Amino acid sequence: QTVVTQEPSLTVSPGGTVTLTCASSTGAVTSGIYPNWFQLKPGQAPRALIYSTIKKHSWTPARFSGSLLGGKAALTLSGAQPEDEAEYYCLLYIGGAWVFGGGTKLTVL
């Protein structure tokens, strides 16, 4: 069974930069498995941030960007804001099925 691994928790200072990563147990993450990134806040609908590795939705703040980094998918937040404190999940298409990562709890402090 495929396992997708993310950092359990990260902390970033207001205005700072942080990179979240997403690794697959099957090997290197490539654009061919269409990495997606989502933001979850309590009581709110999940918000899609990034699709197909680097593409942003029309509502994605410019401070969020997606990339591939060292065989992993990455979500970089540049200029963190207090409202960015949330859980972040990646999603990969592996072996004909979509698999979510375990999520990263991001604290802005």
Added chain:
Amino acid sequence: QVQLQESGPGLVKPSQTLSLTCTVSGDSVSSGPYYWNWIRQPAGKGLEWIGLIYTSGTTNYNPSLKSRVTISLDTSKNQFSLKLSSVTAADTAVYYCAGDFGVWGRGTTVTVSS
């Protein structure tokens, strides 16, 4: 813009079938985003993809749930639905529908309990 709204019973008895509906507004389930998804999140745990249905009606399910899941389209009502059979307490979760993973509903809580 596209909006999605989940609906269905909030309480299901063990061994019974969980049935949820996602009503789509602002687009057509038969010609809108390429595929329509169901995702769930048990309390205190991460997201789990349940499955999807393409506008063509073709489905793709999470292998771990495949034997219990059915997703279908109702184009007359502009809805798509989830049925999960033989539920247990482990199926207690917030259930979300999503269009092409870009637009999500707010989710609906389903508790499995007698």
